[in-house]
Amino acid sequence: MSESQMRALGYQMVDKVVDHLMNRQEQPAIHTGSPTELRSALGGPVPLEAGNPEEVIRLLTESAFTHMQHGDHPRYFARVPGPSSFAAILGEWFATGFNVNVASWLGSSGPATLELVVCDWLRQLMGMPDRTEGVIVSGGSMASLTAMAAARTERGPGIVYISDQTHACIRRGLLAMGFPPGDIRVIPTDDEFRMSIQELSIAVLDDCGAGRLPLMVVATAGTTNTGAVDPIPEIADLCLASGMWLHVDGAYGAPAYICPEGEQLLNGINLADSLVLDPHKWLFQPYGAGCTLVRHPGLLADSFAINPEYLRDVGGDSDQVNFFDRSLELTRQGRAVRLWTTLRTYGVHRIQESIQRCLSLARYAQQKITESPETWRLITPAQLGILTFRLQPDIESASGKDVHTQLAARLSESGFAAVSSTTLKGQDVLRLCIINPLTTKDDINETLERLAAFVPLLSSF
Amino acid sequence: MSESQMRALGYQMVDKVVDHLMNRQEQPAIHTGSPTELRSALGGPVPLEAGNPEEVIRLLTESAFTHMQHGDHPRYFARVPGPSSFAAILGEWFATGFNVNVASWLGSSGPATLELVVCDWLRQLMGMPDRTEGVIVSGGSMASLTAMAAARTERGPGIVYISDQTHACIRRGLLAMGFPPGDIRVIPTDDEFRMSIQELSIAVLDDCGAGRLPLMVVATAGTTNTGAVDPIPEIADLCLASGMWLHVDGAYGAPAYICPEGEQLLNGINLADSLVLDPHKWLFQPYGAGCTLVRHPGLLADSFAINPEYLRDVGGDSDQVNFFDRSLELTRQGRAVRLWTTLRTYGVHRIQESIQRCLSLARYAQQKITESPETWRLITPAQLGILTFRLQPDIESASGKDVHTQLAARLSESGFAAVSSTTLKGQDVLRLCIINPLTTKDDINETLERLAAFVPLLSSF
Incomplete structure (x- = not known):
């Protein structure tokens, strides 16, 4: 491709992304396509000859990207949104363009320094001790797996305690790590969906009494269902x-x-031995960044270090961190660049305000729910941006399918907004997760109004 | 940030990346910084206030990215290069800007279709059967781990056979998966660094005889050391x-x-049950893409499916693939976008030519080596772009450190090019990995000349 063509296509990309960012609130928050139609638009035989890049861009922006959830949409309240910010996008664009690989120190001293610096900033922001070490992997699932592997390295195998609200990736990760299903204890939660410390104590004592080794508790700081925080102290x-x-x-x-x-x-x-946080959620990064912080210096390298002969040129000294020794990846996309760019561009105060705004917005949504007792009943209050609620009084849909699922589906189909439905101790609920600082009170009002407007139509579902 | 500022910063990013792509051959192939200096340039206290984005960009491009290996540099011959192409970069820029997440079908039907289509194109290109399924993860390490987890799901635990040339990520992955070290057999390779089929047969028979269950052979199609291909049939x-x-x-x-x-x-x-290939190596993608292809339909989902209550809205029907069920990740960066963009823009013929050019260039390098018998001795011939060679006659450096390591280090320090040194059955060698189609014969000539020019200086090392 010629230099001028690359520049022109690059500018076009920037324009289309900025257009998306400026106009997203007028676009659907989510839209799902049919497998057949999408295959027909985007599939076909293996392309043998060169194609027109303009046509490729058209298909991406008008077909592929119009059939997805937009985690960065101000009315995307489902699952956990991904409200990525422009500085983060810009940083990641740079990392992609320069093809940053943070593997060995010798081959990535600059970007590795960014990752060291970013992990240390996160460490400080999370109040963890000085010598805590970090690594950025592809997301929360891999970040927890990385941490749990470090735990097993230090303490050996044993029993793992999770709760009935622990994220599904934890069990999946443990099973992939070869933990027998029988070594995973699911501790019940209390009425506020927090791991019961009493039940946990009993389970641990039971295991000790039976000669089994308790290895680790996985506590959740913000459950996906309700935002509940386990009693961590x-x-x-x-x-x-x-x-x-x-x-x-x-x-x-x-x-x-x-x-x-x-x-x-x-x-x-x-107080955690290991703490996971996802910059691609509430630190406003594009997808593909989960951070593991481990309190015990050297343990990540003890768990993952490799030393093959073909990497002997890049061994390095002790203050030269080889990030390929800190997780299961060798070649590693430079994921710290975007976060470093974000923190340097916006500063922490701005991020604090953005998060605080979301906490307040969720309380506002709670207030709106409780102000409509004829329609809604609050089930769990606003916690870390998440609240859940139910239709009041109980209504059965004609199909017998849970009405909350139906309401969430109707709203998604309309494209106006996306909310989740979920089940809390057998009770079906609607759920809002508000972590996008671009969300407005009007967005919340109208989302709740539209949900309520679907209720009279439920009998036809 | 204002719309005009976003556009301006975006264009600036495009310009800096295109400048890099156009001028990279005049820049160092690799440059390493000191921890102290880099920390001082890029570190500091947690940034509380907003910073100037221009200054942030300056630090990225003039400090962070000038201290790294450039895998896309035409004279970067070390480890395995990452010759990313512009169409791939462009595709990834789009995916980042639109914050593509390929998790549930309902939330990502468009991008999930891209991933289905790309995996199927790769499946066809690799000659695997129709119903083979694929998933794109962050790189080769995770791709092999994903495949090996699927193998264990289907066949249960057992003995795994690797060779003394198998990539280090395989053992690391197996250990992280909970395989006991004693269940990993390292099969010797023959004189051509291919797994010895005879030794493998004996080991398998031994294990069967002792009542142990042979689970899996990990064959390598292009070893990192020499490009050798195990006798796969x-x-x-x-x-x-x-x-x-x-x-x-x-x-x-x-x-x-x-x-x-x-x-x-x-x-x-x-013939593989599972095959891993990294688009971020020889398919010209930016870092962060490894593909797992599994011959047995449904097995990836059997291995990784999760079904938590908070994802019940996005369950989907059987032709609606939930990619969060195909690996250990739930939120998943949209890694197929870049590859789809590449294949549609350049077409397979162009990619074939590019790979063929590299195969030929490696043979050219081999010819140059054999034409200088007074300086070099070929150790392994050009295989899949990799060749290894030694100084002739044997020279000891003053420091007693292997001369090949010293030569590779000198060359890297000069920035002109990067090559690896490695050890093959106890023999130290230099190694070129030529998989960048932008490499020229002059690049190879001058790299070999500069290496040779360092030889007389060895006594001072």
Whole structure:
């Protein structure tokens, strides 16, 4: 491709992305296509000859990207949104263009320094001790797996305690790591969906009594269902007393620790032996960045170091960190660039304000729910941006399918907004996750109004 | 940030990347900085206030990115290069800007279709059967781990056979998966660094005789050290006869299968139960893309499916693939966008030519080596772009450190080019990996000349 063509296509890309960012609130928050139609638009035989890049861009922007959830949309409240910010996008564009690989120190000293610096900034923001080490992997699932592998390296195999609200990636990760299903204990949660410290203590005592080794508790700092935070200080005490590792999964919730309100809610996460947070959630990064922080210096390298002969040129000295020794990846996309760019461009105060705004917006949504007792009943209050609620009174849909699922589906089909439905101890609920600072009160009002407007139509579902 | 500022910064990014692509051959192939200086330039306290984006960009481009290996540099011959192409960069820029997440079908039907289509194109190019399924993860390490987890799901635990040339990520992955070290057999290689089929057969028989279950052979289609290809058809026969899974790690080498010459060298890779290839190596993608292809439909989902209550809105029907069920990741960066853009823009013929050019360039380098018998001795011939050679006659450096390591280090320090040194059955060698189609014969000539010019200086090392 000629230089001028590359520049022109690049500018066009920038324009289309900026157009998307400026106009997203007028576009659907989510839209799903049919497999057949999408295959027909985007598939076909293996392309043998060169194609027109303009046509390729048209298909991407008018077909592929118009059939997806837009995690960065101000009315995308489903699952966990991905409100990526422009500085983060810009940083990642640079990393992609320069093809940054953070593997060996000798081959990536500049970008590796960015990753060291960013991990240390996150470490400080999370209140963890000086010598804590970090690594950025592809997301929360891999970040927790990385941390749990480090735990097993230090403590050996043993029993792992999770709760009935722990994210599904934890069990999946443990099973992939070869933990027998019988070594995973699911501790019930209390009425607020927090791991019951009493049940946990009993389970640990039981296992000790039976001669089994308790290895680790996975506490959640912001559950996906309700935003609940497990009683981390109490769990930390128990871990200390019984020699267990404390892993805190704060994939979506932990970043709120940087605001005073969040710090209170997340009290104790800095006691973790390992803490996971996802910059691609509440630190406004594009997808593909989960951070593992491990309190014990050197342990990540003890867990993952490799030393093959074909890497002997890049061994390096002790202050020269080889990031390929800190997780299961060798070649590693430079994921710290975007986060470094974000923190340097916006500064932490702006990010604090953005998170605080979301915490307040979720409380506003809660207020709107409680102001409509004829339609809604609040089930769990706004916690770290998440609240859940139910139709009031109970209504059965004609199909017998849960009405909340139907309402969420109707809203998604309309494209106006996206919310989740979920089940809390057998009770079906609607759920909003508000972590996008671009969301307005009007967005919340109208989303709730539109949901309510679907209710009379339920009998026809 | 204002719309005009975003556009201006975006254009500036495009210009800096295109400048890099146009002028890279005049820049160093690799440059390493000191931890202290880089920390001082890029570190500092957590940034609280907003910073000037121009200054941020300056630090990225003038400090971070000037201290790294440039895998896309035409004279970067070390480890495995990453010769990313502009169409791939452009595609990834789009995916980042639109924050593509390929997790559930309902939330990513467009981008999920791209991933289905791309995996199927790769499946066809690799000659694997129709119903083969694929998934794109962050790189070869995770791709092999994903495949090996699928193997264990289908066949249960058992003994894994690797060779003394198998990539280090395989053992690391197996250990992280909980395989006991004693369940990993390292099979010796023959004089051409290919897994010895005889030794493999003996080891398998031994294990069977002792009542142990052989699970899987990890064959390599292009070793990192020499580009050697294990005798895959024979290994496949043995696997079939003994019920073992055949995993083929073709992370760097497999893409060459799309050229007639490569197809011959890689004969039999399509017999694999699982095959890994890294688009971010020889398919010209920016870092962060490794592909797993699994012959057995449904097995990836059997291995990784999750079904938590908070994802019930996005369950989908059977022709609606939830990619979060195909690997250990839930939120998944849209890694197929860049590859789809590349294949549609350049077409396979152009990629074939590019790979073929590299195969020929490596043979040219071999010829240059053999034409200088007073300086070099060829150790392994050009295979899939890799060749190794030694100084002739044997020279000891003053420091006693291997001279080849010293030569590679000198060359890297000069910035002109980067080559690796490695050890082959106890013998130190220099190694070139030529997979960048932008490399010229002059690049090769001058790299060899400069290496030779360092030789008289060795006594002072």
